[in-house]
Amino acid sequence: MAHDSAHLDSPPVSFDTSPDRYHHWKLAVDGAVATLTLQVDRDSPLRPGYELKMNSYDLGVDIELADAIRRLRFENPQVRAVVVTGGVPKMFCAGANIKMLAGSAHAFKVNFCKFTNETRCEIEDATDHSNQRFIAALNGTAAGGGYELAESCAEIYLIDDGFSAVSLPEVPLLGVLPGTGGLTRLVDKRKVRRDVADLFCTKAEGFRLRDALKMKLVDGGWPKSKWDQAIADRAQKIVADGGGNQGEQGIALPSLKHTQTREGEVETLKGTYVSLQIFHDKRWCELTILGPESAAPASAAELHAQGAAAWAFQAYRELDAALLDLRFNFPKIGLILLKTKGSVEAVLAHDAAITQLRADGFWLAREIQLFQSRVLRRLDNMSRSMFALIEPGSCFAGTLLEIAWCADRAYMLDDPDGQNAIALGHVHAGTHAAHNGMTRLQIRLYGDPQGLTTVAAKTGAVDAQTAEKLGLITRAPDDIDWDDEVRLAIEERVSFSPDALTGMEQNLRFAGPENCDTKLFGRLTAWQNWIFQRPNAVGERGALPMYGHPQAPVFDWNRT
Amino acid sequence: MSGIDYESKIPNNVNLTDDRRLQRALEHWQPRYLQWWQEMGPDGIQEKDVYLRTAISADKDGWAHFDYVKMPDYRWGIFLSERDPERKVNFGDHMGQPAWQEVPGEYRNTLRRIIVTQGDTEPASVEQQRQLWKTAPSLYDMRNVCQVNVEEGRHLWAMVYLLHSYFGAEGRDEAEELLARRSGDADKPRILDAFNQPCNDWLSFYCFTMFADRDGKFQLHSLSESGFDPLSRTAKFMLTEEAHHMFVGDTGLERVLRRSAQLTLADPSGDARAQGGIDLNTVQKFINFWFSYCLDLFGSEISSNAADFFAAGLKGRFMEEKNYTEHTALGQEKLVTLWKDGKFVDESVALRNAMNEVLRDDYIDDCVNAVRRWSKAVKDEGVDFEVTLPSRRFHRHQGIYSGAQFDPQGNPISEAEFAAKAADWLPTEDDKAYLRSIMQGVYEPGKVANWIAPPRRGINGQEFTYEYVKL
Secondary structure (H helix, E strand, C coil), X not given: CCCCCCCCCCCCXXXXXXXXXXXXXEEEEECCEEEEXXXXXXXXXXXXXXXXXXXXXXXXXXXXXXXXXXHHHHHCCCCCEEEXXXXXXXXXXXXXXXXXXXXXXXXXHHHXXXXXXXXXXXXXXXXXXXCCEEEEEECCXXXXXXXXXXXXXXXXXXXXXXXXXXXXXXXXXXXXXXXXXXXXXXXXXXXXXXXXXXXXXXXXXXXXXXXXHHCCCCCECCCHHHHHHHHHHXXXXXXXXXXXXXXXXXXXXXXXXXXXXXXXXXEEEECCCEEEEEECCCXXXXXXXXXXXXXXXXXXXXXXXXXXXXXXXXXXXXXXXXXXXXHHHCCXXXXXXXXXXXXXXXXXXXXXXXXXXXHXXXXXXXXXXXXXXXXXXXXXXXXXXXXXXXXXXXXXXXHHHHHHHHCCEEEECECCXXXXXXXXXXXXXXXXXXXXXXXXXXXXCCCCHHHHHXXXXXXXXXXXXXXXXXXXXXXXXXXXXXXXXXXXXXXXXCCCCHHHHHHHHHHHCCCCCCCHXXXXXXXXXXXXXXXXXXXXXXXXXXXXXXXXCCCCCCCCXXXX | CCCCCHHHHCCECCCHHHCHXXXXXXXXXXXXXXXXXXXXXXXXXCCCEEEEEECCCCCCCCCCEEEEEEHHHCCCCECCCCCCCCCECCCHHHCCCECECCCCHHHHHHHHHHHHXXXXXXXXXXXXXXXXXXXXXXXXXXXXXXXXXXXXXXXXXHHHHHHHHHCHHHHHHHHHHHHHCXXXXXXXXXXXXXXXXXXXXXXXXXXXXXXXXXXXXXXXXXXXXXXXXXXXXXXXXXXHHHHHHHHHHHHHHHHHHHHHHXXXXXXXXXXXXXXXXXXXXXXXXXXXXXXHHHHHXXXXXXXXXXXHHHHCCCCCCCCHHHHCCCCCCCCCEEEEEEEECCEEEEEEEEXXXXXXXXXXXXXXXXXXXXXXXXXHHHXXXXXXXCCCCCCCCCCCCCCCCCCCEECCXXXXXXXHHHHHHHHHHCCCHHHHHHHHHHCCCCCCCCCCCCCCCCCCCCCCCCCCCCCCEEC
């Protein structure tokens, strides 16, 4: 198999699924109410070696969840309320499977957590921007990742049956953190007082309804006899508050197709708009996005008819798939060279058309832009170095220029006839916020408010020298220097410590203030990743390998 | 601070008069307990005099004081067995350290869960059995169900004593919850499934006291090994009372079986039901049902909780100190037969993780002995019938066999095969309806219902004809 996985003996991870192929979730849509039921098939883990007991999850379970959330937005846009509930008795969800975690390579664990975090952010994104309010209907215990999933919903209800509880038992039981947003969302989103949160996070068995309600860990609850009706009533209320079912017609999300070939050290994955060329021996890759070839959709009907084939959507879907492929199946590829090909005018025209249709209130245009934003944030979160290479024939304009600004550096050829250009569009003004809520332009020009004002007033093509002057790119070598400068930058980059680079890049990419999301990916994830490396968690007698084993863990008591 | 005269109301050997923390907790809890008892205890017999045994002290003479008592006036006391000041933690990772007199912080939650789970079964069984006295086959049996009930009540007190004394505010909350859950209630069921099953006929009652209380015996034995000394001493004292409950079940089933054999012989076509009795097959079906349900109570065959409890020194094996020489249970394995992908697979499990199964083995051995005696009793009456225990794989709802179906011999069968034979193996609604039809209360001293043999002897040296309950 031609891939470079963290698990050399296992097949590559595929993110392609659909409800008829789900093993673990049931998606039922009834008008404006959707119900997502978690009923994990214990015998269908993503990789062999563990059973998915007690409705615990692995990456395979979360891939289905991410798929369901995405389909709800595109295939069922009329849905206003999404009930997330459990399908096995007494246990809503026991969180991430511990045996899976204990048996996974570090890189896999980190990427697993990052993906699950992104999925939970997508749930919040749907609630905040797509008028799809998620409610967690905890009809059994929600432990660890189970409660974290609930936290990503807008409302949490817990059954009052005398034993079902919410808990974050990671610290007392496993010696790690509730790392899928658990800690951050407690104090930042649900605004649980910090000392109350401290009590909660250290009591392995958690709290049942009465106390959970007092501590603001849940928003309500009912006994079993009233449960189904109460949840149904709440969902209907949300539908009514959300303006009811407006009869939006969804579009289908077919599987993406790409070819995959390998010649020697070079592997090529080619989709319609996105191709990935992997240079295995050099540990870098080229990711090329083709701009639109046909005219921008002129009406809502036309965009709807194009559906998943609309350039603005399909190109970003393919980009999203390529990024996940890189994360899980090509862990050694340390540097992504971002390229584009096409016409800057065409990209700007498509951006403008989508923006206009969104302003006119067309849901699909809104969803496409929200989706683009999420893919851009996934790009921000890549633990790979990224250089944008802006050459003649490229189309770094509007939404594609945002990609260059996700990169750690942007090199732009200063060609002798001045044809090489990027183009500023209107989307930089706030359409695509980064995780910290700022635009990438604001982040980029954080120390130059005046420059920001100048750039904000500009639209259209910008040549290399102007772009460099305005701070929109990193370097603009001329045609004599270009090859050498780019080559040296690449070779130098892939020679540095990958750990140091990841840390450095994540610290430099997000200038400006923090918010819940940035803390989650920065503070929480970073600490979790550190703990995941420590002997207290993963050593021979660490808490993770000892979990479920006959001996207690042995800790090094030194505080670091 | 008190409106309660502790010494006379609550016999105890825990120095209640001087323990302000315990007094405060009980002051709040005791009235609620009494209210619960009125609501959920034996229904309609609370004002009658019953010949009951009361523990009034922990020494040899005091634990079995017999007299007529109205149940709400029963003196539910708090007793621990004698303390051994030299006692050590005798197994697990803390072996050799002095036994804990206070709860170690790191095990507080775990211990509380163990105690709450044990404690929850006590009021549950009272709730399950509250109508039973009305259909008692004799005053002797009526008195026994009342005795069992008041002692289950006392066992609840014993667990509440531990919660109140050692677990602070959380312990007080849990003690309240023990009175709030209700057996079989859809909204607030008891924690363990077997304690939510209805127990409204006497055959079920005998099976319950035989099999479920015997689970209690083994759980209490393993807790009596605990490194947490107050739990150990509490469990030891409870065992003395639990023995009577098992006696009621064991001899009750034997009496039913003997009478069934007699009626089988008496009937021209060998049909005990035609004689107003219970046929041997029906008794066997009830045994199958309750034995299998009670096997579930021991928990999963492979269990990290069980390993943790043992490692921490909280819950040992049956007769850990006496029967074992090696007490770390490390570097040892136990073979467990799994049912995987349509075949049996023997898997070596780290011994500590298999502790539930180790305890279940001891339990099954204990049950086998009783069944052997019953078979002999039936044969002594002249009927060739072998009472059996079903395989541990049969009719399970927890653990490694719960996903599949097995016949009573333990052979794998399909869902359809199981469904086709279920009525031969497990009690049907018709069986239960039949039992209800023949179980009319017998309230005259010395008389006994037709479907059961009288006991071989009475209570506390009294005759069977003694007026055990003054109705």
